[in-house]
Every structure is written in C-alpha cells, then in structure tokens.
Amino acid sequence: MLHHADIERLGNDPRTAAMETMYPAMYGVTEGALFDFFEQGMLTANGAVHRRRRSPFSKSFAVRTMADLRPQIRRSSEELIESWYADGQVEFAGQFAAQLPARVTGDLLGLPRADIPSFTKLVYGVTRFLSGSITPDAIREAEAACQQLRDYVEKTLEDRRRTPREDFLSDFLAKVDAAGELSPLEIIFQLVQLIVGGTDTTRVAIVVQLALLLRHREQWDAVCRDPSLIPGAVAEAIRFEPSVASFARVTTEEIEVGGAVVPAGQLFSFSTMSGLRDEEAYERPDVFNIRRTDQPRLLPAFGAGAHRCIGEALARIELEESLAALTARIPHLQLDQTPEIKGHGGIRRVDTMRLSWQP
Numbered sequence: 001m002l003h004h005a006d007i008e009r010l011g012n013d014p015r016t017a018a019m020e021t022m023y024p025a026m027y028g029v030t031e032g033a034l035f036d037f038f039e040q041g042m043l044t045a046n047g048a049v050h051r052r053r054r055s056p057f058s059k060s061f062a063v064r065t066m067a068d069l070r071p072q073i074r075r076s077s078e079e080l081i082e083s084w085y086a087d088g089q090v091e092f093a094g095q096f097a098a099q100l101p102a103r104v105t106g107d108l109l110g111l112p113r114a115d116i117p118s119f120t121k122l123v124y125g126v127t128r129f130l131s132g133s134i135t136p137d138a139i140r141e142a143e144a145a146c147q148q149l150r151d152y153v154e155k156t157l158e159d160r161r162r163t164p165r166e167d168f169l170s171d172f173l174a175k176v177d178a179a180g181e182l183s184p185l186e187i188i189f190q191l192v193q194l195i196v197g198g199t200d201t202t203r204v205a206i207v208v209q210l211a212l213l214l215r216h217r218e219q220w221d222a223v224c225r226d227p228s229l230i231p232g233a234v235a236e237a238i239r240f241e242p243s244v245a246s247f248a249r250v251t252t253e254e255i256e257v258g259g260a261v262v263p264a265g266q267l268f269s270f271s272t273m274s275g276l277r278d279e280e281a282y283e284r285p286d287v288f289n290i291r292r293t294d295q296p297r298l299l300p301a302f303g304a305g306a307h308r309c310i311g312e313a314l315a316r317i318e319l320e321e322s323l324a325a326l327t328a329r330i331p332h333l334q335l336d337q338t339p340e341i342k343g344h345g346g347i348r349r350v351d352t353m354r355l356s357w358q359p
C-alpha cells in the first residue's frame with residue numbers, strides 16, 4: 001500500500017518525472033491538438049520547461065488572489081440553483097456540478113455567457129481522452145474537440161490582445177508577452193490545460209461532496225445550521241472520496257516503493273486514494289467526519305511536488321461556495337439517487353445524481 005508520506009516523497013523524488021508525450025504515444029497519437037496538449041503544457045513538462053510554463057500563473061492562482069473571486073462564484077452558484085429551484089427536483093450532476101466549473105473558468109477568461117454551453121461540450125470532449133481505455137472513434141472525437149478548443153482559445157487571445165480589459169486574461173497576456181518566454185502555441189496550451197484541469201476534476205468533487213453529506217444527514221444538517229463547518233466539510237469530502245484517484249509519473253531510474261521495485265522508464269501511478277485512507281496519517285480513516293482535526297496542510301488529492309495542483313485554492317472556493325449556496329437555499333434537500341463513483345485511476349467518473357425538495 002502507498003502511504004500518505006510516500007506520495008509527498010515520491011512526488012518530490014528526482015528519479016520520477018512527468019510523462020511528457022508518453023501517454024498519447026501509447027494510443028498512437030503523435031501529432032495534432034491532443035499531442036500538442038501533452039507536448040506544450042505544464043502538466044506533462046519537466047524541469048526548466050515546466051517552471052517557465054507554470055510561473056506566469058503562480059501569483060494569479062495564489063490563495064489571496066483567488067479569494068477575490070468568491071462573491072462571483074457564490075452568485076453563479078445561486079443563479080444555477082434559482083434556474084431549477086421552482087421545479088422541486090434536479091439532475092444535479094448535469095444541471096449544477098458540470099455547469100459551475102465551466103462558468104467559473106469562462107468568467108476567469110472573460111468568455112461571453114452565450115459561449116459557455118458549446119465551450120463546456122468541447123472541454124468534456126477533451127477530458128474523455130484523459131480517462132484511459134479509449135476507443136479509436138473516441139480518440140477521433142477527442143481530437144476534434146481539442147482542435148476546436150485550441151482554436152477558440154486562440155481567437156479569444158487575439159480578441160483580448162486587440163481589446164485588453166481589467167481581467168485575469170489581459171493581465172496574464174501582458175505578463176507573458178512582456179517576458180517573451182512562451183511561444184504562441186505554449187501560451188494557448190497553458191490555458192487549454194488550465195481549462196481542462198479545472199473542469200471535470202471539480203465537477204466530480206462537487207457531486208461527491210454533496211452525496212457524502214446527504215448520506216451522512218446529521219453532518220449535512222450541522223453544516224446547514226453552522227456555515228463555519230463548510231471548509232472542514234470540503235476538505236473531508238476530498239479526503240474521503242477524491243475526484244482524482246491517482247496521478248502518473250515515469251521513473252528515470254529504478255526505484256523501490258513499498259517493498260516493490262519499479263524499473264527505470266516505467267509509467268506508473270501514485271494512488272491518492274490509498275494515502276488518503278492511511279491509518280498512519282488519519283485517525284479512523286474510514287469514517288467520514290467533517291470535524292476531523294488531523295487534515296494535513298498538503299492534501300495529497302491535489303498531488304505532490306512541482307506539479308501540485310495550481311488550481312487548488314480555486315477548487316476549494318468553488319466547493320465551499322456551492323455548498324454555502326445549497327445549504328442556505330435548500331436545507332431540506334433529499335437525495336433520491338446516490339451517484340455511483342467509478343474508477344480508481346486518474347479523474348474518477350460520476351454520472352447522474354437526482355435530488356428533490358419542496359419548493
């Protein structure tokens with residue numbers, strides 16, 4: 001079993017590296033937009049290339065900067081709830097959880113609201129390629145979605161260069177253009193990775209968090225009565241059922257992990273799930289407890305080392321504000337259909353989740 005401490009140690013071990021283009025190569029993808037996603041982005045890059053691609057975002061995604069987005073994210077959550085509240089029922093995964101991260105990313109990039117549905121479709125189209133065991137037809141569809149997303153981001157960048165605004169994207173562009181360290185294709189694909197990295201991960205986490213709380217009704221009721229429990233509830237839901245079950249690395253030398261030897265040049269996954277249920281790190285790890293006092297500062301669900309999630313502060317705010325809006329508006333929420341959480345590698349899958357209430 002991979003322990004909590006192993007994840008932090010291996011994520012920082014110089015004998016492990018990001019996979020660059022190894023994953024698309026496994027599926028015979030050696031050119032095109034999906035290939036560029038891996039070749040040009042920060043997630044899959046190493047060393048100085050990775051630092052150069054990540055650093056323009058580090059400040060903008062810091063906890064303090066992201067906190068400014070809180071009121072807007074709360075408003076978006078409330079608007080989504082109001083769009084179906086009077087119906088007394090909703091399919092929550094599609095009508096809330098899939099919408100909020102796409103809206104938040106869209107707002108960050110200053111996209112017109114009217115573009116969000118088609119933008120969301122493209123993002124989920126690309127995500128399919130990352131979920132593994134994918135058919136040749138699905139690869140073709142993911143490639144088409146990735147090309148369209150790349151073109152859309154490129155056009156958005158051109159518009160913003162012509163007409164800068166007071167927003168995140170204009171700031172980012174001014175900074176990278178002045179530094180001149182990223183190629184035009186790199187600029188596009190950092191944004192594409194940010195969009196893709198921040199969408200399905202957060203959609204799944206929003207669904208799972210609500211399902212866990214409603215299945216532990218006394219803890220849901222406690223959050224409804226006392227919103228100061230919200231950050232603890234968010235952290236515990238991420239720990240108990242993380243939306244990202246593992247992250248991948250390649251060994252550059254032979255290494256030993258938990259008594260097993262991994263040869264050099266091997267693509268392998270760190271399970272965040274086993275570390276998050278580690279008895280050495282958590283008291284009674286199999287108990288869902290939003291009042292837990294042993295949450296570590298660095299929750300391994302967001303990775304470890306140089307590639308640790310750049311969107312963690314934003315993700316936590318989305319999870320917190322959506323929970324605050326739901327508990328305030330629909331404390332009498334009923335879980336009619338528990339979503340099945342599927343998968344033990346990469347981004348996990350949830351399909352539908354039906355809720356009802358008396359409006």
Ligand code: HEM
Pocket residue numbers: 042043044054193194195197198199201202205242243244246247248300301302303304306307308309310311312314315
């Ligand atoms: C609950 C939600 C989220 C979870 C569980 C999550 C998880 C992770 C994990 C495990 C990694 C490390 C991957 C690796 O080392 O290979 C990662 C990296 C990353 N995440 Fe997230 N993430 C979430 C939300 C977000 C959001 C909201 C954004 C942006 C808007 C984002 C953008 C990224 C990016 C760009 C990287 C690559 C960072 C780098 O390579 O330096 N993520 N995320």
